[in-house]
Amino acid sequence: xxxxxxxxxxxRPECNPGFESVHCIAHLDxxxxxxxxxxxxxxxxxxxxxxxxxxxxxxxxxxxTVHGRKIAINALxxxxxxxxxxxxxxxxxxxxxxxxDSIEPSYEGAPKPKLIEILKLLPKTNCKECCExxxxxxxxxxxxxxxxxxxxxxxxxxxxxxxxxxxxQFKLDA
Numbered sequence: 341x342x343x344x345x346x347x348x349x350x351x352r353p354e355c356n357p358g359f360e361s362v363h364c365i366a367h368l369d370x371x372x373x374x375x376x377x378x379x380x381x382x383x384x385x386x387x388x389x390x391x392x393x394x395x396x397x398x399x400x401x402x403x404x405t406v407h408g409r410k411i412a413i414n415a416l417x418x419x420x421x422x423x424x425x426x427x428x429x430x431x432x433x434x435x436x437x438x439x440x441d442s443i444e445p446s447y448e449g450a451p452k453p454k455l456i457e458i459l460k461l462l463p464k465t466n467c468k469e470c471c472e473x474x475x476x477x478x479x480x481x482x483x484x485x486x487x488x489x490x491x492x493x494x495x496x497x498x499x500x501x502x503x504x505x506x507x508x509q510f511k512l513d514a
Contacts (some may be wrong), residue, residue, distance in 0.1 A: 342437040343430050345369045346411070350419050364422040373408035373495040375437045377445030382436050388449040391423040396449075398485065404429065453510045459505070461499040462492060469493045481508065 346366040349506035353363060376393040379385070385395040396405045402425065407411045411429060416422050436443065458479040463489045465475065472478040481487040482503070489507075 341434050342375055343368060343370055343372050343433045345503060346421060346426065346430075348414075348426065350422060355493045360417075361415045362418065364411075364413045364416055364419075364420070364426070366413075366426050367398050368411065371408045372406070372433060372437075375409050375440070376406070376408075378440045379406060379433060380435045380449075381443055381446035383432065384450060385446070385449050386452075388447060390447060407434075415449045431469055451510060455483055457506060458482050458503065461495070461503045463494045463496075465494060467494055 346368045346463060347473060348364055348366045350362050350364050353361075367488060373393045376388070376395050380388045382496045383397055383399070386398045387396040389395070392408060393407060394407045396403065398404075402416070403414045404425070406429070411426065413422060413425055416425075448505075455476070462475045466473070470478050470493070471489065472487070476493060478487060482489075482491075489495060489503040492500075495503070
């Protein structure tokens with residue numbers, strides 16, 4: 341067993357303490373750096389960093405980053421949800437570690453949407469109908485998976501379809 345224990349800290353985002361969601365940092369009692377490329381291969385990391393080793397996943401509607409000695413999870417409903425995800429991830433880490441001999445490690449993150457390709461499809465009017473200050477900010481939110489073509493009322497039907505097709509190749513949520 342690679343990961344035996346951790347202690348967690350639950351907190352509200354400092355930038356907006358009024359947010360309903362909470363964040364969690366789990367401090368690991370063991371260094372799990374060696375499992376990172378295997379974890380990335382099995383769970384399909386959104387981003388992978390070699391030095392120091394870390395992998396970020398978009399799963400269960402959350403952004404989860406695993407470092408050698410800590411795990412960070414954003415946008416949680418409560419501490420119970422944090423516990424559920426941490427226990428799931430602990431099981432995954434240990435199972436993957438036990439089976440590492442049969443897993444091809446991956447040192448690359450998943451392909452990411454290009455902002456310029458998204459921006460090309462937008463009306464570029466900065467109308468704010470999407471509740472974002474500019475079309476560029478909207479494009480960033482689309483690339484993150486937080487917005488979609490339906491969130492841009494002035495976008496034409498053809499470009500909405502093209503944006504959906506473009507974004508379908510980057511499944512951001514498992």
